[in-house]
Amino acid sequence: MTSHSERLRRNLAVGGGTGVLLLLLFLYPTSTNRTEGQSTPAASAGVVSNSTGELVINGSSAGTRYGPVQVRITVRANRxxxxxxxxxxxxxxxxxxxxxxxxxxxxxEALAAQTAHIDTVSGATFTSDGYRRSLQSALDSAHLTS
Known part of the structure; x- marks a missing residue:
């Protein structure tokens, strides 16, 4: 019976540079996330503030293939x-x-539609999906579901 490290070495030898490249791609992520004023990857979901007639709500963090997406909404007079x-x-x-x-x-699109039912941006499918899911969770918290 061969050990895991022996199999890995044999596969790298057989695969040559391809095996090494695949291993490096697996071990080193190519994408990180930007956070606005956050020390953590995501802000807490839910109501942030409720003053001056405006409701500010963070949506939940929506995981995507390239990292999480999270939005904050501001609502005034149910808009x-x-x-x-x-x-x-x-x-x-x-x-x-x-x-x-x-x-x-x-x-x-979200402001025009007043909903999370918005089109995917071509070339940004994963970001669009995460954006919609985070937006929908914020709208749900604001009781503005559609």
Whole structure:
């Protein structure tokens, strides 16, 4: 019976550079997440403040393939007036490109629709899905479900 390390060595020898590359890709993540003023990856979900007629609520953190996505909403008079991304993939150059163009589009759509039923941004499927799930949880907390 061969040990795990012996099998790994044999597989790396057989696979050559491909095995090493796959091992490195598995061991080293290519994406990290941006957090706005947070020492932890995500802010607590739920009501943040309720003053001056505005309700501020953090959505739950929604895990995606490239890391969590979390938004904060502001509601006034039962209307969604702001959506702020708190946590999103932003570690690599590609993550930054995707976030730079996708998050403003998602926010615009959410404010226009007043719901989490918004379109996926092309090229940002995972970020869009996480954004929608976090937004829906915040809307649920605000009792603004659709």
């Amino acid at each position: 969604l007036i702001a959506v702020t991304p708190l946590v999103y993939p932003n570690g690599g150059r590609r993550d930054q490109e995707i976030s730079t163009y996708a998050l403003p589009q998602l926010t615009h």
